[in-house]
Amino acid sequence: MKIKRLLSQLVSDSIIESQVSKKLPTIDNFDVIIDRPKIAEHGDFSTNIPLVLAKKCKMSPQKIADIIIENISLNKSLSYVAFANPGFINFFIKNDYFYDELKKIQSQGLDYFKNTLGRKQKLQLEFVSVNPTGPLHVGHARGAVIGSSLYKILKLSDYYVEREYYINDAGNQMRLFNQSLIERIKELINENYHIEDISYPGEYLIDLAKDVSKKLSLSKGSQLNSKNLEKIISLALSITINNIKNTLEKLNVKFDSWFNESNLLDDNFFQKIVKKLSDDQLVFIKDEAKWFKGTKLGLEDDIVVIRSDDGGPTYFGTDLAYHYNKFLIRKFDKVINIWGADHHSHVSRIYSILKAFEINNEKLEIILNQIVNFKNDGNSLKFSKRNNVLVTIDELIDEVGVDACRFIFLSRSPDTQMDFDLKLAKLQSSENPVYYVQYAYARMCSIIRTAKTKQINFSNANLNILTHNDEINLIKKLTQLPEIILKCAQLRQTHHITNFSMELAKLLQKFYESCRVISDKEEEKHLSASRLRLVENSRLVLGYILEIMGMSKPEKM
RNA sequence: GCCCCUGUAGCUCAGUGGAUAGAGCAAUGGUUUCCUAAACCAUGUGUCGCGUGUUCGAUUCACGCCAGGGGUACCA
Known part of the structure; x- marks a missing residue:
């Protein structure tokens, strides 16, 4: 992910430099977004900034790209920068960069895949x-x-x-x-x-x-x-x-926590919350029931909080107390509730609770599946x-x-x-994607087992000799996982990681087919060790993924 | 009526304001003296529901329509 920031910075700097030298007109704000092209021929990364700026600069994307590229010098990681129609700048990254990343994966383990999105906020997932x-x-x-x-x-x-x-x-x-x-x-x-x-x-x-x-x-x-x-x-x-x-x-x-609704009734907590809302003119009595004045907070209807028949709280009633508890007693910075779509009608009601207690509504997220x-x-x-x-x-x-x-x-x-x-x-269980992913894992385990019986030492093997297309593609894929985890976290979605697991498994299988790992030939000793190092790290990464997905990691299948 | 979700390959589903829209399954043919054939390789399929708009560019955003599903309690 750092590489994306780096490239974005390079391009931004170049644009600013060109503005100073009057090659480009001055534009107040622009955001250089670095993407991953779908096609390998388009490089490892790309940006569409020439297209974005074309209109503002009143220049052709090609011209803008040429000016930007002129100021970008190649470095340790960057091997090649090129314009491509209709207005992209494509970046090609050196293999050395990816070897270094693979070493980091090996030394940092799971830490390599972390990000700082949450900034240590206290989050409840209900x-x-x-x-x-x-x-x-x-x-x-x-x-x-x-x-x-x-x-x-x-x-x-x-x-x-x-x-x-x-x-x-x-x-x-x-x-x-x-x-x-x-x-x-x-x-x-x-x-x-x-x-x-x-x-x-x-x-x-x-x-x-x-x-x-x-x-x-x-x-x-x-x-x-x-x-x-x-x-x-x-x-x-x-x-x-x-x-x-x-x-x-x-x-x-x-x-981590099993919270009883009945606890909300202890020590008159629920009654106190209702009293507080009554004081704020948000609860009133009608037909012998107590009602929450939802209409005052933008809802279409008022909602019963305490039933008339037995004086008991409704589901919504205790939810008032429950969300008060979440935000104002336990002080969660963020709460994510995962509900079935049948609870959909409850969404706007819950947000009206936050309104009633003057809690920032961004603190609550509801995922409806x-x-x-x-x-x-x-x-x-x-x-x-x-x-x-x-x-x-x-x-x-x-x-x-x-x-x-x-x-x-x-x-x-x-x-x-x-x-x-x-x-x-x-x-379809035998043809299920789940087994495809696990099978790739088991295969890697199998190779490592064989290597151990042959007592091959590979943990510090030289990675530079891994130049086969399927080796490079595999290494590149491994370094992509941090982005996927960040995407899942940002969007609060899990399916990107299952997709990724399939793609990674596919690359592992391809690598397995085209690159024989263990060899008894003396002249292939070094290559063998290097490939083993790649296999071991791939196994670790796929293992992390299986753990995130909450699935077993079969060493044999 | 109102609110929410969905409509993409034969099926189940991904995907994205950009450069040739993908995967798995299903179908057909091929691959095994070699680290696991639960694998690999090859072959084909799309008016991205319909229309209008915004945009240099829309399957993606906005609006309208059509279709399917869910919700609309003093149940949770």
């Missing part, structure tokens, strides 16, 4: 946050996978990141869930009991009821009272959350807890595998309403 009313199903997997990889990307980008799961253990859904559970338990302990209509009819609730009953020694004939009801509910919650944790663990998704259309052999699967058509993440992992599952989710932009065909994912 994701998954599914109600503890049952097992996680496939619909929740996308946000989980994206969040867990984004975490690693942001950490490499100089943010202090905390991953949080918000447990909605206090709302209406929880109440309905508990009611359903208790019905199931009544069914267990009373033969004649008939369940009429419950909100959560899923089978997993029967299992949970059995589990809870067993642990609390409830059996046929037991009576329910306020004391064991309380125990049932808290036990069920902890079991459910534990199951969610285990599922996420399997999916390689970890959290679009819904996933799960299919089985072309037929859409509709999910509903009611009809018990529910594919859990556990089942998904068993069917498709963690690595493939993660790769598929990571490789799509969150804005895409993606299709996920379970049958196709399984069927």
